[in-house]
Amino acid sequence: MISCHSVVNLPxxxxxxxxxGTHGNEMSGVTLVNLWINNGAEVxxxxxxxxxxxxxxxxxxxxxxxxxxxxxxxxxxxxxSLPRIEDLPYxxxxxxxxxxxxxxxxxxxxxxxxxxPASCSVLLNExxxxxxxxxxxxxxxxxxxxxxxxxxxxxxxxxxxxxxxVVNHGLDFIELFNGGMEFEPCTVDVYRVSGNMDYxxxxxxxxxxxxxxxxxxxxxxxxxxxxxxxxxxxxxxxNYEGESTVYPTFINEAAYYEKQQAFVITRKETLxxxxxxxSNI
Amino acid sequence: MISCHSVVNLPxxxxxxxxxGTHGNEMSGVTLVNLWINNGAEVxxxxxxxxxxxxxxxxxxxxxxxxxxxxxxxxxxxxxSLPRIEDLPYxxxxxxxxxxxxxxxxxxxxxxxxxxPASCSVLLNExxxxxxxxxxxxxxxxxxxxxxxxxxxxxxxxxxxxxxxVVNHGLDFIELFNGGMEFEPCTVDVYRVSGNMDYxxxxxxxxxxxxxxxxxxxxxxxxxxxxxxxxxxxxxxxNYEGESTVYPTFINEAAYYEKQQAFVITRKETLxxxxxxxSNI
Numbered sequence: 001m002i003s004c005h006s007v008v009n010l011p012x013x014x015x016x017x018x019x020x021g022t023h024g025n026e027m028s029g030v031t032l033v034n035l036w037i038n039n040g041a042e043v044x045x046x047x048x049x050x051x052x053x054x055x056x057x058x059x060x061x062x063x064x065x066x067x068x069x070x071x072x073x074x075x076x077x078x079x080x081s082l083p084r085i086e087d088l089p090y091x092x093x094x095x096x097x098x099x100x101x102x103x104x105x106x107x108x109x110x111x112x113x114x115x116x117p118a119s120c121s122v123l124l125n126e127x128x129x130x131x132x133x134x135x136x137x138x139x140x141x142x143x144x145x146x147x148x149x150x151x152x153x154x155x156x157x158x159x160x161x162x163x164x165x166v167v168n169h170g171l172d173f174i175e176l177f178n179g180g181m182e183f184e185p186c187t188v189d190v191y192r193v194s195g196n197m198d199y200x201x202x203x204x205x206x207x208x209x210x211x212x213x214x215x216x217x218x219x220x221x222x223x224x225x226x227x228x229x230x231x232x233x234x235x236x237x238x239n240y241e242g243e244s245t246v247y248p249t250f251i252n253e254a255a256y257y258e259k260q261q262a263f264v265i266t267r268k269e270t271l272x273x274x275x276x277x278x279s280n281i
Numbered sequence: 282m283i284s285c286h287s288v289v290n291l292p293x294x295x296x297x298x299x300x301x302g303t304h305g306n307e308m309s310g311v312t313l314v315n316l317w318i319n320n321g322a323e324v325x326x327x328x329x330x331x332x333x334x335x336x337x338x339x340x341x342x343x344x345x346x347x348x349x350x351x352x353x354x355x356x357x358x359x360x361x362s363l364p365r366i367e368d369l370p371y372x373x374x375x376x377x378x379x380x381x382x383x384x385x386x387x388x389x390x391x392x393x394x395x396x397x398p399a400s401c402s403v404l405l406n407e408x409x410x411x412x413x414x415x416x417x418x419x420x421x422x423x424x425x426x427x428x429x430x431x432x433x434x435x436x437x438x439x440x441x442x443x444x445x446x447v448v449n450h451g452l453d454f455i456e457l458f459n460g461g462m463e464f465e466p467c468t469v470d471v472y473r474v475s476g477n478m479d480y481x482x483x484x485x486x487x488x489x490x491x492x493x494x495x496x497x498x499x500x501x502x503x504x505x506x507x508x509x510x511x512x513x514x515x516x517x518x519x520n521y522e523g524e525s526t527v528y529p530t531f532i533n534e535a536a537y538y539e540k541q542q543a544f545v546i547t548r549k550e551t552l553x554x555x556x557x558x559x560s561n562i
Contacts, residue, residue, distance in 0.1 A: 031514070149432070152433050155533075157512050206315075212438065213439055254306075257344070
C-alpha cells in the first residue's frame with residue numbers, strides 16, 4: 001500500500017492531442033479546436049507537441065451530433081479491427097483513422113489528451129455495465145472535458161471561455177510536471193457513475209413525463225430519497241425512490257433521449273491521490 | 282378615424298387549428314400537440330372546433346428542424362401553386378397539403394390559429410423586407426407562440442407549461458368572445474421588427490465572435506448605443522453602434538446561424554386596440 005505522503009515517479013508527457021467536434025453540434029469544442037488549428041500559439045507549451053484536431057469533420061459541417069453512428073461510442077475493439085471497406089459507417093472508418101494517428105488504443109505511444117471546467121466536477125466512468133468507447137479512449141491518459149449543459153448548435157461565450165480555461169490549465173500542468181515540479185499528495189472529490197435513469201414511458205416508448213422543475217438545471221446538486229424527479233403531463237410528481245443521496249448529472253440533455261437516459265446517477269467519493277513528479281528529473 | 286372608445290363588431294371564430302412540430306426539434310409544441318391529439322378534452326371549448334395538428338411529422342420523427350427545407354418559410358404563393366410532383370422537397374409538398382386542409386391562405390374559410398407565453402411580448406413582423414412564409418400564414422387570424430429560447434431537442438417543463446397556459450388562454454378568449462363578452466379598448470406594447478444582426482465573420486464566412494455575455498439570455502432587454510453585443514475570440518468587445526435604444530430577441534438561437542442572424546432587432550411601440558365584440562350578439 002502506498003502511504004499518503006508518497007511521491008510517485010511517472011514518465012514525462014510529450015504529445016498532447018486536443019480533440020474537438022466529436023459531436024458536430026457541440027460548438028465550444030468545435031470552435032476552440034478550429035481556432036487553435038488556425039493559430040496554435042495559445043496552446044503551445046515548452047517541450048510539448050500539441051495537436052488540436054477535429055475528430056468528426058462531416059458532423060461538424062452538418063452541425064449534427066453524428067452522421068451514421070455516435071463517434072463517441074465507436075472506438076470498440078471490434079470496430080477498430082474491422083477490415084477497411086467502403087461501406088462501413090462513416091464514424092467507424094473515422095475511428096479507425098483516429099486510432100492509427102493518435103493511438104493505437106492501449107499503446108504506450110498514444111497521445112495524452114486534454115479536453116476538462118475551471119472548477120470542475122470529476123466524473124468517474126468505471127461502472128462495470130457502462131462501456132463507453134469514446135474518441136478520447138485512443139489516448140494514453142484520456143481526459144474528457146464536458147462543459148454544459150449547452151444547447152446543441154449554439155456557441156455560448158460562458159461555456160466557450162470555461163472550456164478554454166480548463167484546456168489551458170491542463171497544458172500548464174503538463175508543462176510544469178515535465179519541468180520537474182513536484183505535485184503534493186491530495187484528496188479529490190469524485191462522482192462515480194452508478195447507473196442512469198430513463199424518462200417514464202408508455203407502452204409505445206413515448207415519454208409520459210418531463211424532468212421536474214426542481215431537478216432541471218441542478219446537475220451535481222444532491223438528490224435525496226423522496227425528492228421530485230419527474231412531472232407527468234397530467235401534473236403528477238414522481239419522486240426519487242432510491243435509498244440514499246445521489247448526485248445527478250447530464251440532466252435532460254437533447255442527445256440522450258435516444259439513449260433512454262433522463263439523467264446519470266452518480267455517488268460522491270473522496271479519493272486520495274499520490275504526489276507525483278517526472279521520473280527523469 | 283375610429284375613436285379610442287369605439288367597439289368594433291367582428292364575426293365569431295368557430296374553427297381553431299393548433300399547429301405543433303413545424304420544427305421537429307422544438308419539443309414543447311410537438312409534445313403538447315401530440316398530447317392533445319390523444320386526448321383533446323383540455324383544448325375543447327363550447328361552440329368551437331379545435332384541431333391540434335403536427336405540421337412536419339417527418340422532422341418530428343427525426344427530431345430535426347426540417348427534412349429538406351424550412352417548413353416555416355415554405356408557404357409562399359409560388360410554392361403553394363406548384364404542380365404536385367413526386368420530387369418536390371418534402372416540406373413544400375407538406376405546405377400544399379396543409380394549405381388545402383386549413384386554408385386556403387387568405388380565404389375566409391381558413392382556420393384561426395392559436396399557438397403564444399403567459400405574460401408575453403408581442404412581436405410585430407410587418408417589416409417590408411421580411412417575408413416570412415410560415416405555416417400559420419394559412420390561417421385567417423394566425424398567432425405564433427414562441428416560448429424560449431429552448432434548446433433544440435429538449436423538453437423543459439417550464440417552457441412546456443408556459444406554452445400550454447398561453448394556448449389555453451387563447452382558447453378561453455375565443456370562447457368568451459363568441460359567447461358575447463365585450464372586450465374594452467386598451468393599449469398594447471409591441472415590439473416591431475426593424476432588422477436583424479449577423480455575427481461578425483471572416484472572408485470565408487466563419488464567425489469570428491460570439492454573443493457578448495451581457496447580451497446572452499437578455500431577450501427583450503433594452504440595448505443602448507455603446508452597449509456590448511459581441512466578444513471576439515481574441516477577447517475584444519464589439520459594441521452596438523445603432524443610434525437609439527432597441528430590444529433584441531431571438532438572441533443566439535441554434536436555428537439561425539444558417540440564416541446569418543445573431544439576433545433580431547425590434548423597436549418598442551404602443552398600439553391602441555379597439556374594443557371588440559362578436560357581431561351576431
